[in-house]
Each structure stands twice: as C-alpha cells, then as structure tokens.
Amino acid sequence: MRNIIEFNEGWRFFKTDEVPSALPAGWEAVTLPHTWNAADGQDGGNDYWRGTAMYCKAFDRPDLEPNGRAILEFLGAAMTADVYVNGRHLAHHESGYSTFRVDVTDVLGDENLLCVAVDNGANDRVYPQKADFTFYGGLYRGVNLITVPAEHFELVKDGTPGIKVTPSVNLKNQAAIVSVETWQNGSGPVTVTVAGEEKTVTPKDGRACAEFLIAPVHLWNGPDDPYLYTASAKLASGDEISTRFGCRETWFRPENGFFLNGRPYPLRGVSRHQDRQGMGNALTIREHQEDMAILREIGANTVRLAHYQHAQEFYDLCDENGIIVWAEIPYITEHMSNGRQNTLEQMRELVVQNYNHPSIVCWGLSNEITASGAATEDLMENHRALNDLCHRLDSTRPTTMAHVFMLETDSPLIDIPDIGSYNLYFGWYLGGLTQNDRFFDEFHTKFPGRVIGFSEYGADANPQFHSSAPERGDYTEEYQCVYHEHLLKVIGERPYLWATHVWNLFDFAADGRDEGGKKGVNQKGMVTFDRKLKKDAFYLYKAAWSGEPFVHICGRRYADRAENTTQVKVYSNQPSVTLRIDGRVIGTKAGKTVFTFDVPLTGEHEIEAVSGGCRDKITLRRVAEPNREYLFRKAEVVNWFDKEDYKPDCYSVKDTMGALMHNPRSAAILGKMMERMSASRGDVAKSANGNANLQRMMAGMSLESLIKQAGDAVPAEMVKSLNAALQQIRKD
Numbered sequence: 001m002r003n004i005i006e007f008n009e010g011w012r013f014f015k016t017d018e019v020p021s022a023l024p025a026g027w028e029a030v031t032l033p034h035t036w037n038a039a040d041g042q043d044g045g046n047d048y049w050r051g052t053a054m055y056c057k058a059f060d061r062p063d064l065e066p067n068g069r070a071i072l073e074f075l076g077a078a079m080t081a082d083v084y085v086n087g088r089h090l091a092h093h094e095s096g097y098s099t100f101r102v103d104v105t106d107v108l109g110d111e112n113l114l115c116v117a118v119d120n121g122a123n124d125r126v127y128p129q130k131a132d133f134t135f136y137g138g139l140y141r142g143v144n145l146i147t148v149p150a151e152h153f154e155l156v157k158d159g160t161p162g163i164k165v166t167p168s169v170n171l172k173n174q175a176a177i178v179s180v181e182t183w184q185n186g187s188g189p190v191t192v193t194v195a196g197e198e199k200t201v202t203p204k205d206g207r208a209c210a211e212f213l214i215a216p217v218h219l220w221n222g223p224d225d226p227y228l229y230t231a232s233a234k235l236a237s238g239d240e241i242s243t244r245f246g247c248r249e250t251w252f253r254p255e256n257g258f259f260l261n262g263r264p265y266p267l268r269g270v271s272r273h274q275d276r277q278g279m280g281n282a283l284t285i286r287e288h289q290e291d292m293a294i295l296r297e298i299g300a301n302t303v304r305l306a307h308y309q310h311a312q313e314f315y316d317l318c319d320e321n322g323i324i325v326w327a328e329i330p331y332i333t334e335h336m337s338n339g340r341q342n343t344l345e346q347m348r349e350l351v352v353q354n355y356n357h358p359s360i361v362c363w364g365l366s367n368e369i370t371a372s373g374a375a376t377e378d379l380m381e382n383h384r385a386l387n388d389l390c391h392r393l394d395s396t397r398p399t400t401m402a403h404v405f406m407l408e409t410d411s412p413l414i415d416i417p418d419i420g421s422y423n424l425y426f427g428w429y430l431g432g433l434t435q436n437d438r439f440f441d442e443f444h445t446k447f448p449g450r451v452i453g454f455s456e457y458g459a460d461a462n463p464q465f466h467s468s469a470p471e472r473g474d475y476t477e478e479y480q481c482v483y484h485e486h487l488l489k490v491i492g493e494r495p496y497l498w499a500t501h502v503w504n505l506f507d508f509a510a511d512g513r514d515e516g517g518k519k520g521v522n523q524k525g526m527v528t529f530d531r532k533l534k535k536d537a538f539y540l541y542k543a544a545w546s547g548e549p550f551v552h553i554c555g556r557r558y559a560d561r562a563e564n565t566t567q568v569k570v571y572s573n574q575p576s577v578t579l580r581i582d583g584r585v586i587g588t589k590a591g592k593t594v595f596t597f598d599v600p601l602t603g604e605h606e607i608e609a610v611s612g613g614c615r616d617k618i619t620l621r622r623v624a625e626p627n628r629e630y631l632f633r634k635a636e637v638v639n640w641f642d643k644e645d646y647k648p649d650c651y652s653v654k655d656t657m658g659a660l661m662h663n664p665r666s667a668a669i670l671g672k673m674m675e676r677m678s679a680s681r682g683d684v685a686k687s688a689n690g691n692a693n694l695q696r697m698m699a700g701m702s703l704e705s706l707i708k709q710a711g712d713a714v715p716a717e718m719v720k721s722l723n724a725a726l727q728q729i730r731k732d
C-alpha cells in the first residue's frame with residue numbers, strides 16, 4: 001500500500017543557513033504553504049528579502065512495510081533547497097517551481113528532525129535571476145511524506161509520476177491507441193488498466209509498456225467537452241498509481257493557426273502568474289479554483305502559464321476545464337553562461353512531471369531571452385540543447401519561444417523551436433498601436449511558412465486613474481480599453497496567429513516596479529492583484545470570447561466628469577444595446593462587442609444599459625473641475641525635458657528616430673549615443689546595433705520612448721546633453 005501523509009503542519013521557520021540539531025522552539029511556527037516574501041516590495045510590505053531561510057519539522061518514524069521506503073515530496077521549494085534529515089544532507093535541488101522527492105528511509109530513527117534550507121538569493125546559474133516578477137522564497141506548495149512497499153513505482157527520478165500515457169488519435173476512425181509506460185524497481189508483473197480494460201505486462205529494465213485501443217474514443221474537446229480518461233497501474237506489492245489523460249489531436253499551421261481535433265480552433269486567451277496579494281505564491285486549492293473560474297468567465301480557451309512550472313492543481317484544472325496550456329520554464333530575460341545545466345534540469349522536470357496533461361500543447365523554451373544581449377553562440381547552443389531534450393522526452397508536442405520585440409525576424413534563433421511567438425508592446429512602452437498590425441503583416445508576408453503567435457501584449461491600468469482623453473502611459477482604465485480594443489482587432493483580422501495571450505489576466509508582484517501609483521506591482525492585469533476588481537478591459541474580452549450573455553458599462557469608477565457630453569462605452573456580447581439616462585432612452589445601437597453613446601451630463605445621473613434580459617447600471621456626475629484623484633501624477637522624476645528651454649523648430653529627443661536619422665548631424669549624434677550605450681548595458685542599443693530590422697521598426701518611435709525603454713542604462717545627464725546637442729540643429 002502507498003500512503004501519502006501531509007507534512008504541512010508543525011514547522012518552525014527562521015532566516016538562517018545554519019542547520020539546527022534539535023527543533024528550535026523559539027523559531028516562528030508556520031504552516032505550509034508558506035513564503036517569507038508574501039507582501040515584500042509592495043506598498044505596506046517589507047523590503048524584498050532574498051537569502052537562505054530554514055524550515056524544520058520533527059516527525060516520528062512512519063509505519064513501513066518490510067523493506068518499504070519513505071520518500072519526502074516537495075511540491076515547490078523556491079528557489080533552491082537542501083534537505084537534511086537528522087543532520088544528514090540528503091538532497092540539493094535547483095528549481096523553485098517543480099516537484100522533487102527524496103528517499104529518506106536509510107537515515108530514519110524513531111524520532112526525526114527534517115530541516116530544509118531554502119534559498120532565493122542571487123546567483124549566476126539558477127533561473128530566474130532577472131525578470132519582471134518577484135522571486136518569492138519558501139516552501140510554498142506543501143510537503144508530503146509518501147510511504148511505499150519494497151516493490152514500488154519510481155518516485156524520485158525527476159519527480160516523475162511513474163506513469164506516462166501517450167494517446168495517438170485517429171480522427172477518421174474515431175479511435176485512439178493509448179500507450180502506457182510505467183517505471184518500477186522490481187521485475188514483477190504490472191497490471192495496467194485503461195477505460196475498464198486490464199492488461200498484465202512484464203517489465204524490462206525497470207520499464208513496463210502496455211497498449212490499448214479505445215474505439216470509439218471520447219475526445220478531449222475544449223471547454224464544452226473536456227473528457228478525461230484514467231490510466232492506472234498496480235504491482236503485486238499493492239503499490240498503485242493512476243493518472244488522468246485525454247485523447248485529442250492538435251495541428252499547428254502557418255496559414256490557419258491551431259487546430260483541435262481537426263477543426264480550426266484559434267487559441268485566444270491570457271497569461272497567468274500564480275501569485276496573489278497578501279499571499280504571494282503560497283496558495284491553496286481555493287485560490288487556484290478561483291483563478292480558473294475567472295479565466296472561464298472571461299471566455300479564454302487558452303492560458304500561457306508564465307514564466308515557470310505552475311502547481312499541479314492548476315494544470316489539473318486546465319485539463320478539467322478544457323483550457324489549452326502553453327507551459328514553460330523560467331529561462332528568461334538574460335542568458336547566463338553558467339545556467340545551461342539548470343535550464344535542462346528544469347525542462348526535464350517540467351516535461352516529465354506534466355507529460356500526461358492533455359491541456360498542455362507546447363513547451364516554451366525561453367522568454368525574451370535576448371532582451372539583455374545578443375543571441376550569442378552559447379545562447380543558441382543552450383536553445384538547441386533544450387529543443388532536442390524536449391523532442392527526446394516528448395515527440396508529441398512542439399517547442400515554442402516568446403521572442404522579445406527587438407529580436408530580428410531573420411535571426412537564426414527563431415529557427416530553433418518548432419513554432420514561434422512574439423511579445424510586442426507597441427502602443428504601451430513604445431511606438432503606436434498600429435505598429436502591432438504592421439509587425440505581424442510583415443512577418444507573415446516574409447515568412448509565410450512559419451507558425452507565428454502573439455505571446456504577450458498589454459498595458460498597465462490602475463483602476464483609480466481615469467481620463468476622457470486617454471493616452472499611452474497614463475495608467476488609466478480607459479487607455480487600457482483603447483489599447484485592447486485595437487489589439488482585439490489586430491488579432492481578429494489575423495487568423496493565422498496560432499495563439500494570442502493577453503499579458504496578463506491578473507496584476508502580479510514585480511518587486512522592481514514603482515509606477516502607476518503602485519509599488520512592486522505590474523498592473524497589466526484584467527483583474528486586480530487581490531482578484532476583487534475586474535477592470536473594464538476584462539469585459540471587452542468577455543464580450544468577444546464568452547457566450548454568457550451580459551452587458552457591462554465602462555467607467556463606473558470614473559464617476560465625476562467635467563464635461564457637458566461624455567462618452568459612455570458598453571461592452572457586450574449581445575447584438576444590440578439600449579442606453580437609458582435617468583430612465584429615459586437615449587439610444588439603441590446594433591453592433592459587436594463595443595457600443596458607444598454620447599451622453600449629456602447636467603448633474604448626477606443614473607445610466608443604464610439594457611440588452612434582452614441583461615442590464616448594468618452606473619452613476620455619473622457632472623462636476624465643475626476635473627477630479628484630481630483620477631490623475632496619475634508622475635513623481636518628480638526626470639522631467640528634465642519639460643524644464644528645458646525647448647525650441648520646437650529644432651530637433652529634440654521628442655523626434656522620431658526616423659526623423660533624427662534623416663539629418664546627417666542628428667544622425668551622427670545618435671550614432672555616438674548608441675556606441676556609448678553599447679559600452680554600458682543598454683538593451684535596446686545593444687540589440688539595435690547592426691540589426692536592420694529593429695532599426696526599421698524603431699524609425700517610427702520617438703527617441704524619448706526608446707530612452708524610457710532602456711531605463712537606467714541611459715543616465716539622466718547623458719539624456720540632457722543629448723537633448724541639448726539636438727536642440728542646436730535646426731529642422732530643415
């Protein structure tokens with residue numbers, strides 16, 4: 001018999017790297033899941049602490065069958081962990097997101113002390129080290145003690161479930177051949193059961209294999225019919241394991257994108273980070289379920305589980321809800337020459353541990369990996385090794401990558417994964433909205449044989465900020481809507497995009513940020529970090545994707561308006577919407593997704609939108625002066641530019657790169673700046689040098705926006721003198 005004993009209670013916690021010899025009574029008592037960074041780096045939280053902390057727990061010898069084994073299971077120890085039992089060092093594990101198991105049988109006494117040193121400090125080999133999210137530390141997903149008989153299925157190697165199921169679907173015959181492999185330590189027979197059929201097989205070299213025919217097959221077919229089968233395996237010793245699996249066929253086509261079970265199935269959805277306000281990444285099943293309910297409500301059929309391996313519970317929920325998953329490892333932002341081994345280990349664990357999930361359709365090798373530098377030979381080799389590993393471990397799923405916008409479309413790096421994807425932020429960080437359209441049109445025309453997707457796009461919005469004239473960079477809910485309305489169109493007009501993922505479904509912790517009125521939070525979510533507030537843009541996607549009838553009036557948090565006539569926007573999946581002001585109909589509009597009305601304001605008004613049985617209501621007020629609470633006031637930052645004595649007939653950093661390159665004198669100044677930036681760590685400059693494609697894209701962007709993108713790589717002093725030099729050159 002196999003027993004799983006929860007080990008989540010009775011821990012003691014302290015920030016130290018010294019392993020105690022007895023349970024330290026004075027340390028903080030904690031229950032798992034636990035992180036020490038729950039609110040660090042955010043408003044009201046502590047400073048972001050990264051380092052080594054110790055978790056200790058006393059436990060009695062578990063009951064074991066003769067020659068049985070006791071195995072500790074860690075579901076998430078961030079980022080690296082060293083496991084000690086009774087002072088003996090038993091394991092070192094380098095990945096904050098995967099499961100690992102340790103056989104502790106040989107060191108057990110009657111009374112035992114388990115100590116786990118968990119380290120989220122900086123180093124140069126374990127990913128992630130540089131990324132736009134908080135690297136929480138802790139035993140944040142729980143621990144189990146598993147006891148098994150002497151003869152048992154494999155548990156330790158790569159955190160394997162011990163059973164691997166590969167369905168191969170024949171759509172024409174409505175049948176599937178299901179191959180089941182198991183790994184165990186004995187040579188005794190293995191009884192495998194699939195869909196009520198039982199087969200007993202003899203293992204060879206620790207591996208058993210059985211094949212089943214399911215006909216007719218019930219397909220795993222998206223949210224409407226996510227049918228799951230179960231495969232189980234049993235040994236004579238009584239050890240038994242099981243896994244769910246699904247039968248589905250997927251194709252990826254350059255011209256028409258993704259196909260599920262033979263039908264075009266455009267993947268349209270969102271990305272998810274796992275964390276949540278006040279809890280960090282230490283979640284329970286309740287939070288995972290709530291996230292899934294929100295994902296279902298928005299109507300997405302896919303989720304990119306970024307930027308690391310998520311909890312098993314969440315992949316399970318995706319299986320159960322028919323949501324297609326992009327899974328990836330945290331090989332992100334900056335390639336580390338010492339990190340190759342770690343990327344391979346994290347990928348091996350991701351694939352081995354998640355192979356049976358029908359929801360997963362691809363493995364992501366890396367994210368924006370050339371954001372901090374060029375695609376060096378070492379980086380290329382790392383990607384080739386990862387790509388080969390994925391193919392060796394899984395011949396059924398393609399590999400993919402999320403490229404940074406700066407990566408040249410003809411870079412050989414793009415050829416490594418089977419299919420590709422770009423993260424673009426035109427219309428938010430830099431450039432204009434229509435650059436998104438142009439980018440994909442050019443890519444698709446130039447490379448008609450490549451499968452391409454849109455792995456990230458988004459704009460930050462703080463629901464406190466509002467404007468009737470929204471613009472890029474103002475952090476208003478209204479600009480987020482303008483941005484996503486355009487992007488929804490971009491996507492709708494390009495069915496060849498195999499998948500598109502809004503960045504992000506939820507706001508998430510990013511310790512390095514302090515902007516848009518919030519510290520330590522990336523606010524590109526459709527829903528706030530605490531999951532309590534759905535921003536207006538949420539309903540735009542719901543209107544486009546969900547079949548659940550609704551109307552939603554935007555701007556309910558923008559109640560005070562200093563204008564005689566205001567625009568009221570309604571998002572709905574209904575064919576027409578009627579708007580009433582104080583009970584009086586002011587219009588009915590037919591259309592799709594977005595319905596806009598001009599509404600006269602004189603005092604306080606009740607605005608109601610109605611469509612069939614759906615209705616929504618907000619209150620608006622005519623005020624004399626704009627409500628200053630709605631305005632995002634940038635801190636007293638580098639407003640060096642505004643303070644200058646600005647000459648509009650001369651060049652300045654506000655000009656586009658194209659205009660500046662056109663004039664030989666300003667072009668020479670720019671060339672010098674690029675050289676200096678390359679010498680430091682300017683990401684944009686480094687990638688721009690010798691990158692014709694990027695230079696062409698950059699032509700439409702202002703120098704100012706590019707400087708912002710480069711962040712602290714361009715010191716304020718340098719920008720000032722650059723602007724002063726440009727202001728000496730008169731425009732012709």
Ligand code: ADA
Pocket residue numbers: 131132133307367368423456503522524
């Ligand atoms: C990158 C990155 C994400 C994300 C995003 C942003 O594209 O891949 O992790 O944080 O930037 O919001 O800037």
